[in-house]
Amino acid sequence: MTLPAPALVAFAAALGGCIGSFLNVCIHRLPQRRSIVRPRSACPVCAAPIAWYDNLPVLSWMMLGARCRRCRAPIPWTYPAVEAATALLFLLLFLLRGPTPAFLEQAWLGASLIALMVIDYRHQILPDLLTLPGIAAGLAFSLLRPGAANPIGPGGALRAAIAGAAIGYAIPWAINGLYHAWQAIRRVPRAAREDGIGQGDYKLLAMIGAFLGPAVLLFVLFLGSVSGAVVGLVLMRLRGYGWKSRLPLGVFLGAAGIVAILVGRPWVDWYLGLAGFGP
Numbered sequence: 001m002t003l004p005a006p007a008l009v010a011f012a013a014a015l016g017g018c019i020g021s022f023l024n025v026c027i028h029r030l031p032q033r034r035s036i037v038r039p040r041s042a043c044p045v046c047a048a049p050i051a052w053y054d055n056l057p058v059l060s061w062m063m064l065g066a067r068c069r070r071c072r073a074p075i076p077w078t079y080p081a082v083e084a085a086t087a088l089l090f091l092l093l094f095l096l097r098g099p100t101p102a103f104l105e106q107a108w109l110g111a112s113l114i115a116l117m118v119i120d121y122r123h124q125i126l127p128d129l130l131t132l133p134g135i136a137a138g139l140a141f142s143l144l145r146p147g148a149a150n151p152i153g154p155g156g157a158l159r160a161a162i163a164g165a166a167i168g169y170a171i172p173w174a175i176n177g178l179y180h181a182w183q184a185i186r187r188v189p190r191a192a193r194e195d196g197i198g199q200g201d202y203k204l205l206a207m208i209g210a211f212l213g214p215a216v217l218l219f220v221l222f223l224g225s226v227s228g229a230v231v232g233l234v235l236m237r238l239r240g241y242g243w244k245s246r247l248p249l250g251v252f253l254g255a256a257g258i259v260a261i262l263v264g265r266p267w268v269d270w271y272l273g274l275a276g277f278g279p
Helices: 006-032 059-063 078-097 101-123 128-142 156-185 199-239 249-274
Strands: none
Touching: 006 078, 006 101, 006 128, 059 078, 078 101, 078 249, 101 128, 101 199, 101 249, 128 156, 128 199, 156 199, 199 249
């Protein structure tokens, strides 16, 4: 693989940092149902507007000593962490994909997953304002994929994206339906019945499926579910969590989605080859 020019690589990382800064706005405002466009960014403690030179990804946080310039309130470490993680993801994707539509597609998905993971961890919600446009973007990007990626003929990539979105929504919907049926069999009053999987997770998996297709979606679902179960068992052991304790499944599905963006397709191809379905 020929590495892109250093200037382009640096630009990709800087772009990721800037997108990460915007993700911090989304992470802070979307759960509050506030606009992500207006007003301009301000300190949440003293409400002082943040100047552009105090809004440089990661660098400003370091130069300010992790405190607001005006009121000296601490700036949480999660802000530069999101910016650095997005910059690193964009850097890796650019090294892997180069200046191609695949880079733009996977960068969009990866950035969306980072924001959704943090929001779900903090609030246990997955905003429709990120997942629904994400589903539409995944379908739209499928039209840009080269013919080599369409083994089932013209329009194959779009059909795969539609199938991925449908399967991504249908699997958790069906699991939740079975859970409700089990509660009904146990004669749990209708008003007391709970969802086993949140509806935000339906849309998150539909978004991932629209971008990555059915095969890689199943890889994401497996990896996310297993990692979530392992963490849940550890928390039950160490912190006394019970079977009904809620874990933010979107965190694990989002992390699995990022892994899938980077290495999911080779793993799926390897497994299909072992099963006799590979080329």
